[in-house]
Amino acid sequence: xxxxxxxxxxxxxxxxxxxxxxxxxxxxxIRQQFPKYQLVTIENAGHWVHADKPxxxxxxxxxxxx
Numbered sequence: 001x002x003x004x005x006x007x008x009x010x011x012x013x014x015x016x017x018x019x020x021x022x023x024x025x026x027x028x029x030i031r032q033q034f035p036k037y038q039l040v041t042i043e044n045a046g047h048w049v050h051a052d053k054p055x056x057x058x059x060x061x062x063x064x065x066x
Contacts, residue, residue, distance in 0.1 A: 006033055006034075010064075011037040012060075017041050
């Protein structure tokens with residue numbers, strides 16, 4: 001049974017290690033709505049991972065999509 005607000009597909013969350021946007025305590029809520037989630041933290045990146053570490057971001061997304 002699908003719960004309201006739950007997405008059953010594979011989901012990627014990307015966080016910058018220097019950002020406090022996704023906190024460890026957020027993972028319970030993430031898991032409830034996205035049970036097949038993967039969280040990848042990019043070192044030496046803030047909230048704007050695409051600006052701070054564009055190559056690492058592209059590699060992470062590419063690996064997820066393959």
